[in-house]
Amino acid sequence: MSAFTLKNEDTQFLMIDIQEKLLPAIHENERIQGNIIKLLKTAQVLGIPVKFTEQYPKGLGPTVPPVMEALEGKGQHLEKSHFSCMDEKGFESFIHDPVRDKVVVFGIESHICVLSTVMGMLEKGIKVTVVHDACGSRDPRNHEIAMNALGHAGALVLPVESVIYQLICQSGTPEFKSLLPLFK
Numbered sequence: 001m002s003a004f005t006l007k008n009e010d011t012q013f014l015m016i017d018i019q020e021k022l023l024p025a026i027h028e029n030e031r032i033q034g035n036i037i038k039l040l041k042t043a044q045v046l047g048i049p050v051k052f053t054e055q056y057p058k059g060l061g062p063t064v065p066p067v068m069e070a071l072e073g074k075g076q077h078l079e080k081s082h083f084s085c086m087d088e089k090g091f092e093s094f095i096h097d098p099v100r101d102k103v104v105v106f107g108i109e110s111h112i113c114v115l116s117t118v119m120g121m122l123e124k125g126i127k128v129t130v131v132h133d134a135c136g137s138r139d140p141r142n143h144e145i146a147m148n149a150l151g152h153a154g155a156l157v158l159p160v161e162s163v164i165y166q167l168i169c170q171s172g173t174p175e176f177k178s179l180l181p182l183f184k
Contacts, residue, residue, distance in 0.1 A: 004102065004127050004156070006166040008046040012100040013039060015052040015075070016085065016107025016114055020061030026108050026136040027143065033066060035134040035160040036106060038182045040070035042164050045178050050075040051095060053085055055113060083113050086120030095121075102127045104163055105155075106134035111142040115150060122154050129156040131163055 018036060023029050043050045052075045054063060062068070080088040085095070095103065103126055107114055114135050121128050130150050137143040151157040158166075161183060168176050 084116035111146040
């Protein structure tokens with residue numbers, strides 16, 4: 001992986017499958033949901049586009065209400081049946097943005113949809129950051145295995161605070177002051 005840092009003007013977010021019938025089974029789901037909401041608030045403040053997927057929503061339900069509220073109706077949505085978003089028809093054009101060539105990925109499950117999606121993105125040369133503590137699996141061991149594999153494959157695997165502070169870039173700005181309460 002070539003080194004890169006996140007800047008709000010060249011970054012987009014991809015949230016994978018934070019759905020009603022999936023999230024409750026995920027280890028530490030409340031913490032993960034809280035971190036996802038922090039990321040979505042950051043996207044709102046910094047003007048970062050959010051794209052999100054739902055795996056077979058007829059059976060697994062829609063995105064959970066607190067996350068939908070944090071999106072404030074501004075995210076782009078794609079339904080899918082493939083575990084890897086990259087295998088879903090139309091996904092590559094959905095995620096492609098020549099200006100925003102870095103993608104911050106978070107969601108569930110780490111070892112299934114997140115892993116296969118990020119691996120596919122890396123194969124295409126996309127610069128990917130995975131938010132370690134905004135991803136999860138039913139079994140925490142599977143989550144850790146996936147995060148380690150993604151890091152070794154070339155994704156930047158970071159905690160939510162590192163991602164947000166990279167995107168904010170400096171203290172003292174109105175954006176910094178707006179987002180600082182997320183960490184107090």
